Amino acid sequence: MQAGAPKFRRRKEARPAEIVAAAFEVFAEKGFAGAKLDDIATRAGVSKGALYLYFETKEDLFRAVVTQGVAPNFEAVLAVLASHPGPIGPLLEMLAGRMAEVVTTTPVGGLVKMVIGEARNFPELAQVWHDQLVSKALGALTAAIAAAQARGEVKPGDPRMYALSVASPLLVGVIWRETFAPIGAEPFDMPALARQHVRAVLQGILTEAG
Amino acid sequence: MQAGAPKFRRRKEARPAEIVAAAFEVFAEKGFAGAKLDDIATRAGVSKGALYLYFETKEDLFRAVVTQGVAPNFEAVLAVLASHPGPIGPLLEMLAGRMAEVVTTTPVGGLVKMVIGEARNFPELAQVWHDQLVSKALGALTAAIAAAQARGEVKPGDPRMYALSVASPLLVGVIWRETFAPIGAEPFDMPALARQHVRAVLQGILTEAG
Amino acid sequence: MQAGAPKFRRRKEARPAEIVAAAFEVFAEKGFAGAKLDDIATRAGVSKGALYLYFETKEDLFRAVVTQGVAPNFEAVLAVLASHPGPIGPLLEMLAGRMAEVVTTTPVGGLVKMVIGEARNFPELAQVWHDQLVSKALGALTAAIAAAQARGEVKPGDPRMYALSVASPLLVGVIWRETFAPIGAEPFDMPALARQHVRAVLQGILTEAG
Amino acid sequence: MQAGAPKFRRRKEARPAEIVAAAFEVFAEKGFAGAKLDDIATRAGVSKGALYLYFETKEDLFRAVVTQGVAPNFEAVLAVLASHPGPIGPLLEMLAGRMAEVVTTTPVGGLVKMVIGEARNFPELAQVWHDQLVSKALGALTAAIAAAQARGEVKPGDPRMYALSVASPLLVGVIWRETFAPIGAEPFDMPALARQHVRAVLQGILTEAG
DNA sequence: CATGAATGAGGTTTCATTCAT
DNA sequence: CATGAATGAAACCTCATTCAT
Known part of the structure; x- marks a missing residue:
């Protein structure tokens, strides 16, 4: 670990965009109510809880997808x-x-x-x-x-x-x-x-x- | 009201159409998932259980609305x-x-x-x-x-x-x-x-x- | 109807026994909770409501089956x-x-x-x-x-x-x-x-x- | 309590067995249909929803109890x-x-x-x-x-x-x-x-x- | 007596959201 | 930051029971 190579660090700043991208796919496929946060989290490669670090609610995430x-x-x-x-x-x-x-x-x-x-x-x-x-x-x-x-x-x-x-x-x-x-x-x-x-x-x- | 129309007449024939009409309103307003059977039943003037006398499931009712x-x-x-x-x-x-x-x-x-x-x-x-x-x-x-x-x-x-x-x-x-x-x-x-x-x-x- | 032949009269006194017999079959097959009154009524050849002319509740009917x-x-x-x-x-x-x-x-x-x-x-x-x-x-x-x-x-x-x-x-x-x-x-x-x-x-x- | 056993420890491994044990009691007491998931969950010390983290359906839980x-x-x-x-x-x-x-x-x-x-x-x-x-x-x-x-x-x-x-x-x-x-x-x-x-x-x- | 349409309480199941770790 | 086990409100659906006819 001397060299300080960011071995396991994911780009924090990319996370929200990745989540929105995954959410977009699922929302477009299933509609708002049909989309499961579990599914979105899995596609984004994060845990379900992580979604709530960036978005307050499911509606919030939906808003982000549509407005973005x-x-x-x-x-x-x-x-x-x-x-x-x-x-x-x-x-x-x-x-x-x-x-x-x-x-x-x-x-x-x-x-x-x-x-x-x-x-x-x-x-x-x-x-x-x-x-x-x-x-x-x-x-x-x-x-x-x-x-x-x-x-x-x-x-x-x-x-x-x-x-x-x-x-x-x-x-x-x-x-x-x-x-x-x-x-x-x-x-x-x-x-x-x-x-x-x-x-x-x-x-x-x-x-x-x- | 001269003819003495019976207040609580059973009307097996009219019910499905009335339910479909009520369901149409609610589905059109809220979408499939957003529509609550309680709401549909209330608008149709029947109980929740009555819906199931005419339609097997919520999906079945939705199908009836769209296909009809x-x-x-x-x-x-x-x-x-x-x-x-x-x-x-x-x-x-x-x-x-x-x-x-x-x-x-x-x-x-x-x-x-x-x-x-x-x-x-x-x-x-x-x-x-x-x-x-x-x-x-x-x-x-x-x-x-x-x-x-x-x-x-x-x-x-x-x-x-x-x-x-x-x-x-x-x-x-x-x-x-x-x-x-x-x-x-x-x-x-x-x-x-x-x-x-x-x-x-x-x-x-x-x-x-x- | 002159001759007074009991054309459509069913033997009233036989009804309860017929119902108990039908109930026995269904209860034995599905157990108490699994048995549906609809099913019992159909097998007994009567309407669901008719069951209540002879038995107060489902439990009552079950009791009749077991005790008889x-x-x-x-x-x-x-x-x-x-x-x-x-x-x-x-x-x-x-x-x-x-x-x-x-x-x-x-x-x-x-x-x-x-x-x-x-x-x-x-x-x-x-x-x-x-x-x-x-x-x-x-x-x-x-x-x-x-x-x-x-x-x-x-x-x-x-x-x-x-x-x-x-x-x-x-x-x-x-x-x-x-x-x-x-x-x-x-x-x-x-x-x-x-x-x-x-x-x-x-x-x-x-x-x-x- | 010397060892400082954690009060609210998560115990993914122990839960299924605890649930099955609770379910066994309730099923044995009330039978399959008579058993309420609410009751099982309460006895297992978990919420109703938690049951579904480990068992797909009530039947599934019953199967687990009997086969185990x-x-x-x-x-x-x-x-x-x-x-x-x-x-x-x-x-x-x-x-x-x-x-x-x-x-x-x-x-x-x-x-x-x-x-x-x-x-x-x-x-x-x-x-x-x-x-x-x-x-x-x-x-x-x-x-x-x-x-x-x-x-x-x-x-x-x-x-x-x-x-x-x-x-x-x-x-x-x-x-x-x-x-x-x-x-x-x-x-x-x-x-x-x-x-x-x-x-x-x-x-x-x-x-x-x- | 008999019917069967209608009811509604109650149960199983889902899933957005939380929080100890 | 991140996890995921856990929650619990809310929804769909069933079915014993009732009652106008």
């Missing part, structure tokens, strides 16, 4: 929106592509499911998601569309609804993956869906004959 | 799709209007939330919903779009994705109502959303200048 | 003992033969099992069995042996223990049938056992060389 | 039988004496009652008792008697029945203690009973005049 899932996604979304002030068409295409990538490569679907399923039991979490992510993203998108309308690029109409029109299929695709893919239903190719949907909304699906 | 929610919605959806073989534009407008009405006037939102939230814990319910409602409705819509493509009315593209493009905002609107409306978020005017969205998908949102 | 099993067996045993005042040898042989027949042809084994298993929970039943059956039979047997001792037929020794020596194997044979026969253990041939055992007790199993 | 009662009795029985290969007379006398001591000083009566009372509901337990204790002991006794017959010590006759003849009164004495002693019936002096019974079986109870 906001920030990263938040960054990704707003960064894209902020970086493209130009014409609405390319912006939406770019945005959809990025989002398709995000939802494909990150477990955001599990978070979405948890927020939907437990919104009534944890209104504060719905609040956090709404205020910090959904409202801001939808607001930014709405603003971009409104600006495009002002520039004469986009037809008249409620820009907030247009924003929902643009964004919905991706969300539904994610939910589909969480809900119906596990029972064997054919999933959607998210990037392709994003691409085709944006084009449809921008230019319509009807031909001149239609 | 399929049929009525199923009727509504397919009836509309079947009744309009004509050009795709008016069909979609009609369809969207009807669906907006359905989701506004029926508690289908609660069912959707339950299916999404408990799909992992009750895969059979996800299966029922997929097979009997979602798959059929999406299939019918896909078929209608494919037919329109064959007639030259609709641009090339994956018709199943087009179907999702058309239907998603209504679903998201419903989820929004279940998730964010309870915390005070501004809800969407579903009929207006349906109308504007269908027009957007049909003809695009871009102006000629866009 | 005493009398008939009681008669058979004492009749034999009383009718043979002669030499002890033939008496015991006769008695053993009769008892072997009784335990083979009547479900007394079920009763014995119930009394043993529930004696602590229903001391009054143990009391009834002891006072009305066991004590009397053992007493009569003891008296017969004591009389034989007085006549010089039987060696000195505690006559009550001798009585137990004589009677035990039959009881154990009955218990064996209730306990180990259901799992496939080889049963005992009760008449043969009775015959051989009485002979053994009377004359010993040792040869002169033994 | 086999081994000690098994030792006692076979040790005696194995130690005496000599002439059958002294062997049986020795055996009976030892067994009388065992049944007097150990709570084997409670176990016997439980096995008899719940054999139908827990056939596996009857199986364990039969295979590991009863069958082996009866088999060994039967073999010893058959050997004595081969040596000409014992009269012809079914040796298995002879074994039952020899062993039964002790078993009945034990059952008597469990069943009728609690209601005030005169118990049997087990050692005396064993002694007199073996002598009776060996040499008969009849005098030459009998």
Whole structure:
């Protein structure tokens, strides 16, 4: 022990994150009530008691999982929106592509499911998601569309609804993956869906004959 | 009360439906695990034990609630799709209007939330919903779009994705109502959303200048 | 209905006996706690409520089953003992033969099992069995042996223990049938056992060389 | 208290045995269904929940009680039988004496009652008792008697029945203690009973005049 | 007499939380 | 910091008993 090599020391500072990661998996799999702290502790490689060194209660841990899932996604979304002030068409295409990538490569679907399923039991979490992510993203998108309308690029109409029109299929695709893919239903190719949907909304699906 | 309706009439036939209705409310509010049988029984106006005269277990009751929610919605959806073989534009407008009405006037939102939230814990319910409602409705819509493509009315593209493009905002609107409306978020005017969205998908949102 | 034929009338007076018979089967099979009144009612061909027209409680019904099993067996045993005042040898042989027949042809084994298993929970039943059956039979047997001792037929020794020596194997044979026969253990041939055992007790199993 | 024995010592190793001991008492007193886990836990000095740290279910605990009662009795029985290969007379006398001591000083009566009372509901337990204790002991006794017959010590006759003849009164004495002693019936002096019974079986109870 | 729907007390079981070590 | 044995409140479920019909 002379050399002072930290043989058995675990990185204390990493613990909470490891626990949250394990909790995320279990909550996403079983829902809030179905998740057992025993299971979370085991997956995190700690004892059940250790959870209480970092989180007051199960609800507290759930909150940490859901709220910590906001920030990263938040960054990704707003960064894209902020970086493209130009014409609405390319912006939406770019945005959809990025989002398709995000939802494909990150477990955001599990978070979405948890927020939907437990919104009534944890209104504060719905609040956090709404205020910090959904409202801001939808607001930014709405603003971009409104600006495009002002520039004469986009037809008249409620820009907030247009924003929902643009964004919905991706969300539904994610939910589909969480809900119906596990029972064997054919999933959607998210990037392709994003691409085709944006084009449809921008230019319509009807031909001149239609 | 002229007819002298018996106060304490036994009503074996009505009871299950009353219980399912009460259970629906509680499950939609609290989720599966959060729902207490005591609460359900009280709302149904029966004792806890009476629930077990009609349903074997809590899960059984949950299944009844979710599966019995399929049929009525199923009727509504397919009836509309079947009744309009004509050009795709008016069909979609009609369809969207009807669906907006359905989701506004029926508690289908609660069912959707339950299916999404408990799909992992009750895969059979996800299966029922997929097979009997979602798959059929999406299939019918896909078929209608494919037919329109064959007639030259609709641009090339994956018709199943087009179907999702058309239907998603209504679903998201419903989820929004279940998730964010309870915390005070501004809800969407579903009929207006349906109308504007269908027009957007049909003809695009871009102006000629866009 | 002119002829006054009792079309749908069931023999009221037979009901209690039918119920006790059905209850006997179920109690013997499952024990007191394991027996469900639903099951008993079904086997008796009456409704659950009807049981309460004849018996106050489940315990009451159990008591009826156990106590009503005493009398008939009681008669058979004492009749034999009383009718043979002669030499002890033939008496015991006769008695053993009769008892072997009784335990083979009547479900007394079920009763014995119930009394043993529930004696602590229903001391009054143990009391009834002891006072009305066991004590009397053992007493009569003891008296017969004591009389034989007085006549010089039987060696000195505690006559009550001798009585137990004589009677035990039959009881154990009955218990064996209730306990180990259901799992496939080889049963005992009760008449043969009775015959051989009485002979053994009377004359010993040792040869002169033994 | 000199040694400073820790008051609230955790004793993972001792707990299961303590619980089984407490459970034995309660099961022997009330039977399986009549035993309340609350009662068992209280007697074991633990909480109700603690039972589930060591046993999956109430049935599991019952099984543990019954099966763990086999081994000690098994030792006692076979040790005696194995130690005496000599002439059958002294062997049986020795055996009976030892067994009388065992049944007097150990709570084997409670176990016997439980096995008899719940054999139908827990056939596996009857199986364990039969295979590991009863069958082996009866088999060994039967073999010893058959050997004595081969040596000409014992009269012809079914040796298995002879074994039952020899062993039964002790078993009945034990059952008597469990069943009728609690209601005030005169118990049997087990050692005396064993002694007199073996002598009776060996040499008969009849005098030459009998 | 007879029914069977309904009751509700009571039991087993689970699991978030605590705390001596 | 960390453990994990222990707790006990709360939930689901059973079933003897009742009573309007």
